[in-house]
Amino acid sequence: KAGVTQTPRYLIKTRGQQVTLSCSPISGHRSVSWYQQTPGQGLQFLFEYFSETQRNKGNFPGRFSGRQFSNSRSEMNVSTLELGDSALYLCASSPFKAGSYEQYFGPGTRLTVT
Amino acid sequence: GENVEQHPSTLSVQEGDSAVIKCTYSDSASNYFPWYKQELGKRPQLIIDIRSNVGEKKDQRIAVTLNKTAKHFSLHITETQPEDSAVYFCAASRIDDKIIFGKGTRLHILP
Numbered sequence: 001k002a003g004v005t006q007t008p009r010y011l012i013k014t015r016g017q018q019v020t021l022s023c024s025p026i027s028g029h030r031s032v033s034w035y036q037q038t039p040g041q042g043l044q045f046l047f048e049y050f051s052e053t054q055r056n057k058g059n060f061p062g063r064f065s066g067r068q069f070s071n072s073r074s075e076m077n078v079s080t081l082e083l084g085d086s087a088l089y090l091c092a093s094s095p096f097k098a099g100s101y102e103q104y105f106g107p108g109t110r111l112t113v114t
Numbered sequence: 115g116e117n118v119e120q121h122p123s124t125l126s127v128q129e130g131d132s133a134v135i136k137c138t139y140s141d142s143a144s145n146y147f148p149w150y151k152q153e154l155g156k157r158p159q160l161i162i163d164i165r166s167n168v169g170e171k172k173d174q175r176i177a178v179t180l181n182k183t184a185k186h187f188s189l190h191i192t193e194t195q196p197e198d199s200a201v202y203f204c205a206a207s208r209i210d211d212k213i214i215f216g217k218g219t220r221l222h223i224l225p
Contacts, residue, residue: 042217
C-alpha cells in the first residue's frame with residue numbers, strides 16, 4: 001500500500017495570504033488528522049476528519065479549517081497567515097477500526113510565512 | 115484541557131546503556147498511550163502503544179509502563195544503539211478521541 005502523501009512539500013507565503021494543504025491517506029483509511037509541528041511545541045493537534053465530518057478539534061483559531069472529501073482525501077486551509085504559522089504541518093491517517101488506532105503520518109508540508 | 119507533560123526534553127546516554135523517558139497526563143479518562151519515534155527529517159512512526167487495562171508492555175528492547183493512579187507512563191529502551199537516536203513523543207487519548215502529544219524528547223546515543 002502506498003503511504004500517506006502530502007502536497008505541496010514546501011510552501012512560502014506572505015503574511016495575510018491564505019494557503020491550502022492537501023493530504024491523501026492510505027487506501028482504506030477513513031480517519032485523517034492534522035498536526036502542527038514546531039521546535040518548541042512538539043506536535044499539536046489541529047483537527048480530525050472521519051467520513052467527511054470533523055470529529056475532533058484542537059485549540060487553534062478559526063483561521064485554521066479543514067475538510068474531507070468522499071474519497072477520504074483531506075485539505076487544510078489557513079487564512080490570514082501570521083508569522084507564527086510557520087511550521088511543519090503533518091497529516092496522519094488511521095484505519096479507525098476496533099483494535100487499530102495507529103496514526104500513519106505523511107512527510108509533512110513545510111510552511112514558511114514571511 | 116487535556117495536557118501531556120514529557121521529560122526530559124533532551125537525553126544523552128552511552129551506547130549500550132538504558133534510556134528512560136517519562137510522561138504525565140491530565141485526563142484521567144485517557145485509555146490509550148502511544149509512543150512515536152521521529153528520526154531527523156523523517157515522519158513520526160509508532161514504536162509501541164499501551165492500553166489502560168495493561169500495566170506494562172514490552173517489544174524487544176523497548177518497553178512501556180503505565181501507572182493509572184499516578185497518571186504517568188514511561189518508555190524504557192535497553193541496550194541502546196546509534197539508530198535509537200531520534201526524537202521520541204509520548205501521547206495520550208481516549209479511544210477515538212483526539213491524541214494529545216508531549217513536546218518530545220531528543221535522545222542522543224553517545225559512542
